[in-house]
Amino acid sequence: xHRVVLIAPDDFEGWRDAARGLAMARVDPADIVxxxxxxxxxxxxxxxxxxxxxSGGFSVSRAFIDLAQSALFHRxxxxxxxxxxxxxxxxxxxxxxxxxxxxxxxxxxxxxxxxRRDIHKMRAFVRFREVGExxxxxxxxWFEPExxxxxxxxxxxxxxxxxxxxxxxxxxxxxxxDGEALSEGPGATRQDAPDGDPVEALWKSxxxxxxxxxxxxxxAMLSEMPKKYWRNLPEAALIPDLVAGAQRRxxxxxxxxPKAPPAGPTNSAAAWGALRTxxxxxxxxxxxxxxxxxxFGEGPLNAPLFFIGEQPGDQEDLAGRPFVGPAGQLxxxxxxxxxxxxxxxxxxxxxxxxxxxxxxxxxIHQTPxxxxxxxxxxxxxxxxxxxxxxxxxxxxxxxxxxxxxxxVTISRTRGQPIALDSGAEGWVTVHPSYLLRLPDAAKAAxxxxxFVDELRMIGERAxxxx
Amino acid sequence: MAQLTIRQKLEILADAxxxxxxxxxxxxxxxxxxxGKGIGSTExxxxxxxxxxxxxxISLLKILLTxxxxxxxxxxINRRSSDVRRARFTAKxxxxxxxxxxxxNYIEGLFLSSGIIRSSDYTMEQMVxxxxxxxxxxxxxxxxxxxxxxxADPDLLHQAGLHADRLSINVELPTEGGLRRLAPEKDxxxxxxxxxxxxxxMEDHGDAWRKYRHAPxxxxxxxxxxxxxxxxxxxxxxxxxxxxxxxxxxxxRRVYYSAFSPIPSPSAVLPLKRPPLLRExxxxxxxxxxxxxxxxxxxxxxATDADTGCLPLDIDPKLAxxxxxxxxxxxxxxxxxxxxxxxxxxxxxxxxxxxxxxxRHRRLRLEDVARLTTSIVKLRPFLVTEDWRPTALxxxxxxxxxxxxxxxxxxxxx
Numbered sequence: 001x002h003r004v005v006l007i008a009p010d011d012f013e014g015w016r017d018a019a020r021g022l023a024m025a026r027v028d029p030a031d032i033v034x035x036x037x038x039x040x041x042x043x044x045x046x047x048x049x050x051x052x053x054x055s056g057g058f059s060v061s062r063a064f065i066d067l068a069q070s071a072l073f074h075r076x077x078x079x080x081x082x083x084x085x086x087x088x089x090x091x092x093x094x095x096x097x098x099x100x101x102x103x104x105x106x107x108x109x110x111x112x113x114x115x116r117r118d119i120h121k122m123r124a125f126v127r128f129r130e131v132g133e134x135x136x137x138x139x140x141x142w143f144e145p146e147x148x149x150x151x152x153x154x155x156x157x158x159x160x161x162x163x164x165x166x167x168x169x170x171x172x173x174x175x176x177x178d179g180e181a182l183s184e185g186p187g188a189t190r191q192d193a194p195d196g197d198p199v200e201a202l203w204k205s206x207x208x209x210x211x212x213x214x215x216x217x218x219x220a221m222l223s224e225m226p227k228k229y230w231r232n233l234p235e236a237a238l239i240p241d242l243v244a245g246a247q248r249r250x251x252x253x254x255x256x257x258p259k260a261p262p263a264g265p266t267n268s269a270a271a272w273g274a275l276r277t278x279x280x281x282x283x284x285x286x287x288x289x290x291x292x293x294x295x296f297g298e299g300p301l302n303a304p305l306f307f308i309g310e311q312p313g314d315q316e317d318l319a320g321r322p323f324v325g326p327a328g329q330l331x332x333x334x335x336x337x338x339x340x341x342x343x344x345x346x347x348x349x350x351x352x353x354x355x356x357x358x359x360x361x362x363x364i365h366q367t368p369x370x371x372x373x374x375x376x377x378x379x380x381x382x383x384x385x386x387x388x389x390x391x392x393x394x395x396x397x398x399x400x401x402x403x404x405x406x407x408v409t410i411s412r413t414r415g416q417p418i419a420l421d422s423g424a425e426g427w428v429t430v431h432p433s434y435l436l437r438l439p440d441a442a443k444a445a446x447x448x449x450x451f452v453d454e455l456r457m458i459g460e461r462a463x464x465x466x
Numbered sequence: 467m468a469q470l471t472i473r474q475k476l477e478i479l480a481d482a483x484x485x486x487x488x489x490x491x492x493x494x495x496x497x498x499x500x501x502g503k504g505i506g507s508t509e510x511x512x513x514x515x516x517x518x519x520x521x522x523x524i525s526l527l528k529i530l531l532t533x534x535x536x537x538x539x540x541x542x543i544n545r546r547s548s549d550v551r552r553a554r555f556t557a558k559x560x561x562x563x564x565x566x567x568x569x570x571n572y573i574e575g576l577f578l579s580s581g582i583i584r585s586s587d588y589t590m591e592q593m594v595x596x597x598x599x600x601x602x603x604x605x606x607x608x609x610x611x612x613x614x615x616x617x618a619d620p621d622l623l624h625q626a627g628l629h630a631d632r633l634s635i636n637v638e639l640p641t642e643g644g645l646r647r648l649a650p651e652k653d654x655x656x657x658x659x660x661x662x663x664x665x666x667x668m669e670d671h672g673d674a675w676r677k678y679r680h681a682p683x684x685x686x687x688x689x690x691x692x693x694x695x696x697x698x699x700x701x702x703x704x705x706x707x708x709x710x711x712x713x714x715x716x717x718x719r720r721v722y723y724s725a726f727s728p729i730p731s732p733s734a735v736l737p738l739k740r741p742p743l744l745r746e747x748x749x750x751x752x753x754x755x756x757x758x759x760x761x762x763x764x765x766x767x768x769a770t771d772a773d774t775g776c777l778p779l780d781i782d783p784k785l786a787x788x789x790x791x792x793x794x795x796x797x798x799x800x801x802x803x804x805x806x807x808x809x810x811x812x813x814x815x816x817x818x819x820x821x822x823x824x825x826r827h828r829r830l831r832l833e834d835v836a837r838l839t840t841s842i843v844k845l846r847p848f849l850v851t852e853d854w855r856p857t858a859l860x861x862x863x864x865x866x867x868x869x870x871x872x873x874x875x876x877x878x879x880x
Contacts, residue, residue: 099827100820101834124513128570139569159498160507163605164569199566205473206567209480210528211518215743220521224514235516243519274647281643284699284775371773378699 003033006080009172010073010148011036019084023091024057034080060090063097070112073148082108118147123156125229126168129197139166142193142232150175154182169193200234207235213246268301268386275382279352285375287353287368292317297348297383304462305345306389306424308380308399310431314363317354323347327433331395334432334448338455340462348383350394350402351376373402384422390465392424393458396431403428415454417461425465429454470553476563478553482533482544483579487692487722489514491525491574491609494631494687504605505568506575508631512609513574526577526611527567531555531592535581539638539649541697541726544581554583557595564600568608575609575631576600582615590618590626597629609687616652616660623660624684627667632687632719635660637712640705644698661716664689668717688719695749696741697726701775703767706752710763713756723749748777755784758815759808781870785811788848789869795860798850799830811869812844844869 004018015034022032068083076082086108090096099105128139139161145153150168154175157168167176169188176183221239230236276296282288295312298321315325323331335342351372356363368376380402384392394400400408403426404418410430418426430451438444470478491512498507514523532554533544543550555563564576578596582589593612600606612630614623627633635657639645642654664685671684691712695705709721725746752769755761769787770777777783788795788811797806799821807818817839821830828834829852836842847859847869859865 095827098823101824101828101830101837103837106837120513124515126571130570141571156507156509159500159509161505161569161571162499162501163503163505197570199570202473202476202563203567203570203572205477206480206527207516207518207524209477210484210524212484212520212522215520217521218519221517221519224523225517233516239519246519278643278647278699282699284701374773375701375775 001031001033002027003035005038006036009036010151012069012072015072015080019087023087029081029085029088032084058091061097064090067108067112070115071108073115073152074111075147076111079111115147115149118145119149119153122149122153125233127234128166129194131194139164140193141168142190143168143170144232145170158182204235204238208238208242211242213249216246218243271386272301279379284378285372287355287372291353293320294352295320295322295349296352297346298322299346300344301387303344303346304390304466306387306392307345307347308394308403309349310396310398311349311351311368312354313365322349326436330435331432334452334455338452338459340455340459346387350380350399352379368398373398377402390424391458391462392420393427395429400428427458472559475553475555478551479530479533479555482530483528485724486528486579487724488634488690489523489525489528493719494609495683497607499607502605502607504607506607508609515572525574526609527564527573528577531560531578531580532583533581534583537582537651541648541694557592557599560596561599565604577611579613586615586617587619587622590615590622594622594625597626601629616657620663623664624667627684628682630685632690633664633685634690636692638694639698640693640700640708641698644700648697665716690718690720690722692722692724694726695723695746702749702777703770703775705749706766707763709753710756721753742779744779748779748783752777752783760805785869789866792860795848796850796856797848799835800825800852810845810848812841813839
């Protein structure tokens, strides 16, 4: 058994000198006792160090020295032995440092990583407090590191606060900087450090003000600022209140949300105008390439009735207005028959660009696909947000998909109210162009009558809701 | 109105600054305060001195010089028509506050932004004065980030760059149309023009510095920008493409995304609904993929949902890309090049480097890979090791459900 006495828990030089000699003498890692200070030694450890040898040396890579210099500051009592074991293996396998999958190397790496993190956290979480005035002005901090890092970390504070006089007190060791030289003192207690600083109030105000209560993420905070550091951070005292405040805010939102939906726009005309202007340049889907222009919705912005069609047709595309082609004319006639005031309704389309297929010289209508409906829903949703109609009517399957966000069957959903998320009442019926396409005249008349009936029902419902 | 105290001003002007996402204090030159008469150092890696309960790091004193503004950008809480309380710091107050916070090790430096008062030039002058005073009067060597005003005189931008570590100009919205609608007084061309000028100036100073030891540095930590997500019609595909073009053309260090969050007393022109915070997170992930993992914007666009143009919210974009490109997998950890390994979902840059190093010394088995990475379960379908082949796993229809994180109820008002 060999006994190595190191003068301090972070005595890297001592470890290196001893380890070099022992490794050259090929002493087995199991035969060494590593001891800090002159405390009563291990019962068996009395063989001392082997005599230094002048020949047969070996060199290790820079990577190992860097690693050892970090890992040695870990508080794990096994660190000296682990590093020595790694050194012995390096002697026989110089490439070992690159073999990151090696279990021993991984373990030492983990020690070094913990130490580096502790060093970083000390740089982050030391909080100086001002004491004295004039020539006696001094900044003093109390910090409790997890590993033996204070001496190794002193350089950072010297580089950063060279023109200040400061002291960092820790349970194991104190370091002092007088503007020119660094000195060391014995360990201290929290009582030795000042217990307040006038600027702390400002710092706490800043901490509270920069916090955004709309996005509470305590998990993310805790992973980077674990609770063990809180007791020495003045601002951490605010955290429980800030979190509780944010949760209260959230609870209040839940409580008030169903009763009072967020206040609608106050100047919806400006909002609608701006939205329309932006929509004119829409490139959310490829349909804008073939179409003449965006055909945006139109009608009074306080309309209780909101009709959604499918998409502009050939004539609408040229005119830039919805429902002006043959289907639109049929729609107007049906509304008049049903006694619904067209001037009190807002009409728009699920898809705002004309989708067509060129056949000869004619542009033949093509049904927009789900992707195009989804892309254009952004505009529709905002039109609905601005207008907040009481009744939303989807004409045809495409419009129903845009209104409800999913595909539905017209025959199964028509003729009955559907509660929409916005609080409005939704209705589904056929698209007027469907009536134009029916080949059988009797069937067409029957369907048209049904369409008018439904419009009448919707019109009355709108009056009842107003 | 009674005179506001420093503390009240700080509360108002820090509150107004919290919508700026950036708080980075890294990537600048190494310097320290030895041999000077002031304080401060920067050592490459930034330090986060505290974390707020919103999970964001507090590294810099992030404040506005004033929250009064002559502009009326609809998404901004400080717009002319908003009824927030106004306050204004003098340059000296900001300097004193920065130094007293720095001395106590609360911060790495200052991030100064401002509403526009009187004119762009006047405001920029005030901000440059803060930076100048810190550097010249107090020999401050910590980090300074100045938000610059694109319309300000190029000479002022030049001054700003000589004092600051980082400059930033916000492009605000990913689309030209959105900018015209929501920030009518801002002009996309001028913003990009200013960014282009900054880039040229940074490169010129960089060249000079390589040749002459005493050439002055100009914004050594580069420039960054911020985009608001969810206030206009841009989908993720458009945002990623825009970000990538900004990186290319202006050599940005970072593009920050800020999920539009409904602000008190909102403007009528804004959408009333907020985008999910997760969307912002996915955009940051895609940003990482472009900067560190060798994906280009088109490839990430291929990971977006074909219908909505947005990245999936339930899985990360790297996994989404892998699921859409099964032919590229499985990847043999013992043979594949670095580029292929980087594309394996669950393998980060460090893990890939460790794999590359250790495979020179051994044939990696599954247990070896497990030691080198955080989660082997997620990786398994995409990897071939000495003792493991995923055989049919990679082609399974339900692979997505097997590797996606378990569904959980999101917070209602997160």
